[in-house]
Amino acid sequence: MLALLTLLVSLPVPSAASAYNGRPKLIVVIVIDQFRGDYLERYRDQFGDSGFRFLLDHGAYFPNCNYNYANTRTAPGHASLFTGAYSNGHGIVANEWWDQKKKKMVTSVEDDDTKLIGVASDKAGASPHNLLADTLGDELKLATQGKSRVFGVSLKDRAAVLPAGFAGDAAYWIDLKSGAWVTSTYYRTELPHWVQDFNSNQPPKYWDRDWKDAQGTLLRSTAHRKGKDGSEAGFYEVIGPTSFGNEYEFEFAQQLILYENVGRGPATDLLSISLSPNDILGHQVGPDSPEMKQMALDLDRELAEFINFLGHQIGLADVWIALSADHGVASLPDQVKSLHIPAANLDSPKLEAQINGAIAAKFSAGHPAAYVKLDYPMAWLDQDAFAAVHVHEHDAESAVGEALKQAGLRDYYTKSQLAEGKAPDTPLGRKYLNSYSPEGSWYVMGVPDFYTVGSNKGTDHASPYNYDTHVPLAFYGLPFQAGTYRASVEPIDMVATLASLLGINAPTHSVGRVLTEALAPPHRVSSSSVGPGMSPAASGELKP
Numbered sequence: 001m002l003a004l005l006t007l008l009v010s011l012p013v014p015s016a017a018s019a020y021n022g023r024p025k026l027i028v029v030i031v032i033d034q035f036r037g038d039y040l041e042r043y044r045d046q047f048g049d050s051g052f053r054f055l056l057d058h059g060a061y062f063p064n065c066n067y068n069y070a071n072t073r074t075a076p077g078h079a080s081l082f083t084g085a086y087s088n089g090h091g092i093v094a095n096e097w098w099d100q101k102k103k104k105m106v107t108s109v110e111d112d113d114t115k116l117i118g119v120a121s122d123k124a125g126a127s128p129h130n131l132l133a134d135t136l137g138d139e140l141k142l143a144t145q146g147k148s149r150v151f152g153v154s155l156k157d158r159a160a161v162l163p164a165g166f167a168g169d170a171a172y173w174i175d176l177k178s179g180a181w182v183t184s185t186y187y188r189t190e191l192p193h194w195v196q197d198f199n200s201n202q203p204p205k206y207w208d209r210d211w212k213d214a215q216g217t218l219l220r221s222t223a224h225r226k227g228k229d230g231s232e233a234g235f236y237e238v239i240g241p242t243s244f245g246n247e248y249e250f251e252f253a254q255q256l257i258l259y260e261n262v263g264r265g266p267a268t269d270l271l272s273i274s275l276s277p278n279d280i281l282g283h284q285v286g287p288d289s290p291e292m293k294q295m296a297l298d299l300d301r302e303l304a305e306f307i308n309f310l311g312h313q314i315g316l317a318d319v320w321i322a323l324s325a326d327h328g329v330a331s332l333p334d335q336v337k338s339l340h341i342p343a344a345n346l347d348s349p350k351l352e353a354q355i356n357g358a359i360a361a362k363f364s365a366g367h368p369a370a371y372v373k374l375d376y377p378m379a380w381l382d383q384d385a386f387a388a389v390h391v392h393e394h395d396a397e398s399a400v401g402e403a404l405k406q407a408g409l410r411d412y413y414t415k416s417q418l419a420e421g422k423a424p425d426t427p428l429g430r431k432y433l434n435s436y437s438p439e440g441s442w443y444v445m446g447v448p449d450f451y452t453v454g455s456n457k458g459t460d461h462a463s464p465y466n467y468d469t470h471v472p473l474a475f476y477g478l479p480f481q482a483g484t485y486r487a488s489v490e491p492i493d494m495v496a497t498l499a500s501l502l503g504i505n506a507p508t509h510s511v512g513r514v515l516t517e518a519l520a521p522p523h524r525v526s527s528s529s530v531g532p533g534m535s536p537a538a539s540g541e542l543k544p
């Protein structure tokens with residue numbers, strides 16, 4: 001008995017992860033807004049050792065990660081990543097939708113019961129009130145009775161709020177005009193002092209800079225200028241589509257970690273950083289432009305600095321990092337066409353008028369009305385307009401779907417059809433079933449032609465095709481076996497895997513798979529027992 005006791009005492013302390021005892025101290029999820037899965041391969045040779053390649057070479061990297069739904073937009077993407085479910089689980093179907101009561105488009109996170117904090121504004125604040133599922137952060141909070149601390153950061157409200165879940169300590173995003181970090185009364189009644197100080201001191205230094213490539217060629221300037229509407233252009237419009245925007249977010253995230261003591265509590269903390277600049281720039285210039293290349297290379301350096309900061313501040317043995325994106329993007333249609341591949345830029349307002357005209361001709365003897373709001377390739381129906389001509393949901397949606405086809409879309413799925421689970425048992429049909437949400441007014445999801453985007457200029461996402469669904473997925477941390485895993489995986493697998501490793505429940509509606517192939521075999525490690533064959537990750541000796 002005594003011998004057994006001695007044996008037990010002499011065993012090294014198990015190093016198993018557990019949210020309950022703060023192993024790891026911190027999980028950082030980095031979501032790059034609009035970052036296609038192939039970018040990491042495209043620029044791999046030009047990346048340094050300690051940014052993206054730190055994750056690719058020393059972490060578990062999944063180059064074939066695709067969303068299995070059709071509505072590849074920012075709000076649904078972030079909701080999917082953090083709930084481990086698609087829109088048919090978390091309810092976030094688009095960035096904005098038609099609110100039948102208010103008779104206008106509303107955003108996925110705006111909430112009239114809240115106010116913005118940190119900026120004088122009449123606009124509503126934001127909250128996760130439209131989420132129909134909880135998140136990884138919420139389950140961390142539940143498991144630790146609130147000891148875990150959960151934060152979301154992004155230039156965009158939706159990309160900060162949805163990752164932070166219901167129980168998040170705070171979500172921070174920026175006032176588009178001034179660049180000041182704001183939050184809402186959902187989280188706090190006033191900004192912490194450190195955020196007020198940051199807002200006073202930091203935004204000005206991002207103006208009047210030149211963004212250049214490695215050869216010194218000027219890519220963009222952040223000099224003050226007039227915006228699209230003739231007024232002074234704001235922070236989001238000027239600094240947003242440059243690498244300085246990513247720098248700005250990382251600078252804020254570092255301050256948050258320092259001042260909120262993130263990663264120093266008794267339980268595992270969670271920080272989501274959604275980097276918006278790639279999306280803001282990508283829509284304008286497309287994925288194959290010199291600007292996007294430079295932004296990826298700059299981000300590699302900025303990521304390296306941030307990982308280095310985490311190493312110094314918390315220690316990388318106590319941190320897990322996950323990397324993904326909310327969606328990809330189509331190549332610029334003009335460039336696609338130059339290679340004789342079909343592609344098109346469409347004029348959405350014209351399409352919307354065409355569809356409304358077709359509906360008016362069918363139901364109101366040509367008398368014009370605003371039946372439909374087009375958020376290409378999705379059409380939102382004003383139910384009151386259809387009620388005025390005595391048309392019910394099924395007929396209204398079918399008519400709009402046929403009008404979409406007349407206007408050149410390949411096919412369509414209606415809300416009533418998807419609500420009944422009626423879609424062909426095909427890869428595409430399943431993507432649309434996964435895109436269903438009961439929220440918003442009646443709607444029709446048009447199936448676009450590939451490389452056909454709903455804007456006159458630039459490019460877009462929001463299709464079910466691989467260029468929009470393909471995103472990176474990579475993990476770094478003690479439990480992960482370094483390697484490249486080429487099996488097909490989905491972004492919803494991220495939180496399923498993290499929850500399992502933390503020993504907590506997966507989010508309420510998670511249908512993701514635990515990526516067991518990438519997990520290191522369980523080790524009982526003491527500092528003296530590191531032997532050959534053990535990965536550096538398992539030895540606890542980690543250098544960024």
Ligand SMILES: [Zn+2]
Nearest residue numbers: 033034074326
């Ligand atoms: Zn996005």
